[in-house]
Amino acid sequence: MKTEFLALTLVLLVAVGVPAGVVIYDSAQRPPNEIVLVGQTPLKGNWSQREIRVKQGESVRLRLTSEDVTHGFLVPDLGINAGLISPGQFTTVTFTADRPGTFNFYCNNLCSHEHGAMVGKIVVE
């Protein structure tokens, strides 16, 4: 009976513990001020966030990746060009917006017929 109980505990631990552990570790990996931006072609859902709100003068960390093909990341008005954003690879961009306003960000690497629609905006308040 003792071994049966131990076995049950182990099975439950695996069934619940593994997914829970993964989720908890995953969220713990993210620094609090980090914004994850995932690129996908517009047909598949476009940028994971089309609008990013940040505060003027605050340092912002953008973590960029892609989930389908190679994209690019460009914010002309803030002078940011993160280069190619490839699936499975992560690029981190840090910036501080010193003036309020709305700045568009674009995918600047041809990614599909709808490439031109891959636009979002950073709103600095």
Next chain:
Amino acid sequence: MHSRSAILKISRAHRLVALPLAVLAFAAIWVTVSSATGSGRSTTSPDIQEFVVEARQFSYSPSVIHVAEGQRVRITLRAMDVTHGLALDEFGIQVKAVPGRPDQIEFVADKSGAFPLRCTQTCGVLHPFMAGRLVVSPNVPFQTSLALAVLLTASALCFLWLRRDSSSSLVQGGATHTVWEGTAVAAASNTHGAVRFDLLALRGVSRFLRWRGFQFAMMLPLLVLMVLVVTAGLRGTPVGSHNIAIVFVWLLWWPLLMILLVPLGGRLWCAVCPVPGPGEWLQRRAFIARGPMQLLSLGRRWPAKLRGMWLQNAAFLIIALTSTVVLTTPMATATVLIAFFALALTLALVFPGRVFCRYLCPLGGFIGLCSLAAPLALRVKDEAVCVAHREKECVKGSGAGYGCPWFEYPGTLRRNAYCGLCAECLKTCPKKNIAIGLQPAGHDLVVGSGRLDEAFRTFIALASAALYSAVMLGPWGWLKMLAGNPLAPYFALYAALLLGTSLVVVPGIFLFAAWWSRSLSGTRHMPATRLWQDFSYSLVPLTLAAWIAFSLSLVFTSGHYVLPVLSDPLGHGWNLFGTAGFEGGPVLMGLLPFLQVAALLTGLAWSIGIGWQLARRSFPAPGRALRALVPVALFLLGTTATFLWLFLGGS
């Protein structure tokens, strides 16, 4: 009069065998000569040969580039839709092209053969299969291996022809088999001694297998992996090459299974697979201990009509149809696994035993078929003991363990096909009459009479190995297009192609071989379909070899993803063990074709050997058996040539 007819008969036999042999010899000479002189296209050899390759999701155009050995080559890569790359691993070069910005590579084609061109930039769902081919002629590896296959077949047949009188031993074991020459041979019915090395003689092994916790101990760590795979499939990145769900399942587990576990251990995986675990634990109301005598299930009987492998064949075809998606999309792999767990659990509560494993699991059917060629086997030591022993705890169960969950009776077990090696009978047998050990590999292929469902299982496995190789490794973009999207209307074409080859073309060609075999052997009263069914077992070793060759390609080309994924299972940028940044490429690609050729030629020789044993079983007269074997051997040779062409490219 009598002697004259005998002479006539022999000369007729000579003619019948001589013709195919002459064809083989001619083919061998032709292939050897053409490989020596080099049948590749002659180039006028300008200083440099230029190619512009356009890359689109998920093919190159042109997808096959022909050059002559020693030629200086320049390839300009143009990305037409999204960012692509092109790697020529054999020559250690690669290039990347962003749309609108072509780039080029230049090299000297100083090695002959066919080399894969591989996309290096994840460019969408089917990116892992985006491939082209560089053929540097003369394609010596392909031509040489083809010549070897022809010579191997010819010399095997010659060898059997010369030895036809000295070999008189019939296949031992198996039930009484009708021999189509008017006589029924009383088959040696006792397989006693078929298992040579009883592993249970080793005390450690014996104690471990007899321990009630054996299965639980094996399942638990694999359950951890499975749960991780499912979690990663549902929550991780959809980029297959960076998600453990794809990398561990299809680039680690599958090749290990095909290259090592199945050829050596047969159904060993079924003994440790965690999929039936939850259902079985519920059914038994115990994990390790022997639970209550009565299993917790509705106790229904599995319908007699559904016994056999037909459901498994259908399930395998469904998975095969969607394989391009399942192999590349983590979510799809996770969904399939969840479906397996759910189905196994549900069925366990309705029917006692392992109904899912035995009758439904698509992989179970596949492994079961290949396990016929494996040396590891569970058998009884002495069938007479079982006959005399009436209690049959191995079927009914006892205080020490459960009745066979696979619905087998060990007392008459002669083939690996449906024994899951769960070791329950080891625990229940009061006579200690069970042995787990090694037998001559392939022994199981020649015992027992042919079954139609198993024959089709072989045809499906063979055809899908060829189609998988063509779709996933070949340079044909249109094929990937057809196979890539199960929701598109043109997918119907791919479905027709897969189902047509598996269920019509391959069985059809083999039926023709069987029909030819019948007329060569001069037994017209014998149904060709019977020969067709019986001889289908001779295809199993070659089928296994083809799957090994295919899986080797997966390991060599994409195995390097295992290290980064180990540290970053979800593709979320973790780095658990510091290996996340490992950027390897394909390794030892030069070795791959040799291993593939070795696997295929071994499979061919082995298959011909099995074919011979099967022929001897149906035709006790060796000359007649040999003539019956010739068309089967030609079919095997043709199959080998097809796979050589798929893996090593044309000339």
